[in-house]
Amino acid sequence: MGTQCRATRFADWHEVHDAVAEAYFPHEMRPMTDGAASRSTVQTATIGSCRIASMKFGAVVSVATDHPGAYGVNIPVSGRFDSVIGKTEIASVPGQATICPPDTRTVIPHWSPSCRLIGFKVDKNYMQCEMDRVLGDRPGKLPMQIDLRTDRGASWLKFVLTVFHHVTNDAGLWSNSLVVTQLAGTLTTAFLLAATPDDGESPRGVRPRIVKRVIDAIHADPARAWTPGEMAEVAGVSVRRLQQGFRECMNQAPFEYLFDVRLERAHAELMAAGPPSTVADIAFRCGITHTGRFAAAYRDRYGSTPSETLKR
Structure with missing residues (x-):
């Protein structure tokens, strides 16, 4: 079902950590500079086997996670976003997205307050099933970065943001199981078409x-x-x-x-x-x-x- 989770005022960094873990992935977080935890924002929408999260922090933080059991697609809406996935360094700016594979160590050494991130999380078994259906007999390996300035990439991002807005602001039909099932499939299919040649x-x-x-x-x-x-x-x-x-x-x-x-x-x-x-x-x-x-x-x-x- 479509759900939402908002936290508009955090008392400390422990609350921020817990909100991000609930909204996106379990992780290790460490503030790197002085800054108010209360200026952090975390919001999430769950759509079937998919989840969309919006995150911004009130200080520079470092984050490490293994993305257990799911893919994470990190989309900077503002600012620069650097990641180390395994031993590979990936830098994404608005118009690009970093694809983090499941059960793989990813470190974000310097997440600044200027960077607002939209995260798209998909259960790995669900993603694999959709890859088999969408890609047929083509190789099923995803790149580490995709270009969201292409027609397909821009359309997918717009769709993600539209779904996120509706699910978090309007219960209505967006909590209907039939709608949620179709949305999850369409979000994932559109992502795969944008990410693969x-x-x-x-x-x-x-x-x-x-x-x-x-x-x-x-x-x-x-x-x-x-x-x-x-x-x-x-x-x-x-x-x-x-x-x-x-x-x-x-x-x-x-x-x-x-x-x-x-x-x-x-x-x-x-x-x-x-x-x-x-x-x-x-x-x-x-x-x-x-x-x-x-x-x-x-x-x-x-x-x-x-x-x-x-x-x-």
């Missing part, structure tokens, strides 16, 4: 078959909390190859096709339903979680609102 073209002849497999699976269970990785697993190819196949064969993305199927299913249920059924109940039963988009798309497609159809 393009794969080569797949043989054109296989694309109709891979597309048909996914289409059949969607029609069999349109309400399922589909993620890009799960669709790619059904097709037996990478996410990128599946997207290419849908564009060529269907002239739309897989999730656009999925939404169309859900819309048709909802229309059929609205036509057949009556009291005490509600539009929201039917939409959620068909896998639609964004009711505003659903209402607009429904009106465009069928010339009436979902509630008008339900009352007939």
Whole structure:
């Protein structure tokens, strides 16, 4: 579920340490200069197997962690961020991100008050599963640094910040398990696509078959909390190859096709339903979680609102 944890006023560095350990990773922290612990800020949002954290400190600190059981993607929003991962030194500035592998010693010798960090944490088993689905038979090793100034990198970072803002400021749908599952898969898939190079073209002849497999699976269970990785697993190819196949064969993305199927299913249920059924109940039963988009798309497609159809 999506959760939030805020600490706006710390009494001492022990409280700061505990807040960071809860929000991101267990670690060793040592203040290096005079500075007020009360000027530190820590905020976190948990989305399924992923976590997003925002951290800033009131003094220069050193931090060491082994990133137990999870990947940590450290994104400086301001300031310079130096890390020593194993024996490799990595420096990242805004527009770059450092990828820290799980169960590997990482030392941050000089985290200054000018550096605000967004951390993206993903359970290593979940990440490995998504890598197998998204990357297919391509090598599954991640780089130590990624460029967030590319189109894909910038889009992923914007998505991370948007999700973080909504989960920490608006409970609503963001605590719904269906939404959380889809968000975790989409966040991780988008990260992998931003962090790994393009794969080569797949043989054109296989694309109709891979597309048909996914289409059949969607029609069999349109309400399922589909993620890009799960669709790619059904097709037996990478996410990128599946997207290419849908564009060529269907002239739309897989999730656009999925939404169309859900819309048709909802229309059929609205036509057949009556009291005490509600539009929201039917939409959620068909896998639609964004009711505003659903209402607009429904009106465009069928010339009436979902509630008008339900009352007939």
